[in-house]
Amino acid sequence: MAEMMKGNIAIAEAAVRAGVRLYAGYPITPSSEIMEYLSWRLPEVGGAFVQAESELAGINMVYGGSSCGVRVLTASSGPGISLKQEGISVLSDEELPALVINVVRYGNGLGTLFSSQCDYLRETRGGGNGDYRCIVLCPSSIQEAVDMVSTAYELGEKYRVVVVMMTEGALGQMMEPVTLPEFQEPKRNYWGFDGKYSYKKIGIFDRDSKKEAVELNKKYAEIKANEQRWEEEGIEDADYVFVAYGVPGRSTLGAIRELRAEGHKVGLIRPITAWPFPEKAFEHINKNVKGIITVEANATGQLVDDAALFTKKVLRADIPVYALPFVYGVPPIREIKAKFAQILAGEIKEVY
Structure with missing residues (x-):
């Protein structure tokens, strides 16, 4: 049954129902309701919520959670997303999935609080250092955003990539009728740390980066062939x-x-x-x-x-x-x- 919900709140609840059990981030308008809602909602379902001391700390906590095999989430806007770019680059390098929600606001530098689409080039080109791509999803309604949350995790886990949901201030703050999805059972992905397993890719010296690049290009070509949506x-x-x-x-x-x-x-x-x-x-x-x-x-x-x-x-x-x-x-x-x-x-x- 549909109910009237604000965009940010509906997205946050959809994440809980998709099995997210860790949120780490730092507040920033116009995304803060996602964080505020999850601060009490995640503990209700046995999840963990961390208000980090900065965006940098938040994205690295997300990196830690993903490396343990759980579904993780962070959200921000404008300069907050810029600060997360090194962590997103590291997640991409380690082929660890995460959902990053960018509730886009307008402007250079600190910017303004107006709803915008000015982050398109950063999100579609990969805003951090290195050779990587994120899948970028762009909902046009609250219902579409809610439905995308589960899809985002499925895609991220299938290809082991970061998925960015690029919403806008208007979508995050407006209200529409929404039908929420059913609850999914939280799962632990196979790559999660168990005290025995460690990543062979960590480090910068003992790696065959040319071989890794071939595999990355193969993966990105597969995504381009199979995951275009319009x-x-x-x-x-x-x-x-x-x-x-x-x-x-x-x-x-x-x-x-x-x-x-x-x-x-x-x-x-x-x-x-x-x-x-x-x-x-x-x-x-x-x-x-x-x-x-x-x-x-x-x-x-x-x-x-x-x-x-x-x-x-x-x-x-x-x-x-x-x-x-x-x-x-x-x-x-x-x-x-x-x-x-x-x-x-x-x-x-x-x-x-």
């Missing part, structure tokens, strides 16, 4: 295809439906995985498409780079790619439509 609508005959993810993907869907009703042939690709990017969706686009348009809640246009890359790779044509960056917040339907009119009038030029 939603599409109207792209098979569209003159213009919008690409938008997360909550802006919802308002963009509303815009294309209104534009369709007004006689414009437009469609939408909503990436559900930002990495691996859903390049297979581009195979379904009308071969005579006139343009690709990204709608983004950031200032510089970041999603547009991937949209252009796979437009050129898959469609193999000189198709203009436009970016509509709305800086922060959720782009309103009327503004998306107004900017589309500017594209048609030649007032907004392509980025690629």
Whole structure:
């Protein structure tokens, strides 16, 4: 039965029901409700909650928990996620799964508290040192985020990678009807420390990094082949295809439906995985498409780079790619439509 829940609270409860038994982190708006909720909820189910002294300490506690084979979680936003990058790089190097929730807020440096999508490039490229990738999931509703939690752990454990759920301040703070999943029995993964087993990869000297790189590339290729996820609508005959993810993907869907009703042939690709990017969706686009348009809640246009890359790779044509960056917040339907009119009038030029 559905109940009204705030996004952060629903995600936290979904994690408990997915068998998470360790949360370690440090509070930061707009993600703090996840931590606050789990501070009393995890002890109720026999789990452990640690408010670390810093984000750095928190991610390294998560590393320790994952090395023991349990499902672990941390959450933060903006600069907090930046501080966790070395730990995420280490988790990736040791091939240990974890779920990292980034409730994205806008801005450079310490930033602001506005909902945003300005962390796209960091999350999809791997924000720490080294050669690694994280699976990046981008829900557009609270229900989708709740359903993704279990999927995130299944993917992380299958491929032994870190999974980032990239939500936004708006999604974390808004309320919607949610149906929560059933409880899963907590499990201990086979690689967990048992007092006898130790990692052969720890250290930097006695390793065959070239051999490891071959295996990593094989794994990432498998993820790209099998785990692309997206939603599409109207792209098979569209003159213009919008690409938008997360909550802006919802308002963009509303815009294309209104534009369709007004006689414009437009469609939408909503990436559900930002990495691996859903390049297979581009195979379904009308071969005579006139343009690709990204709608983004950031200032510089970041999603547009991937949209252009796979437009050129898959469609193999000189198709203009436009970016509509709305800086922060959720782009309103009327503004998306107004900017589309500017594209048609030649007032907004392509980025690629």
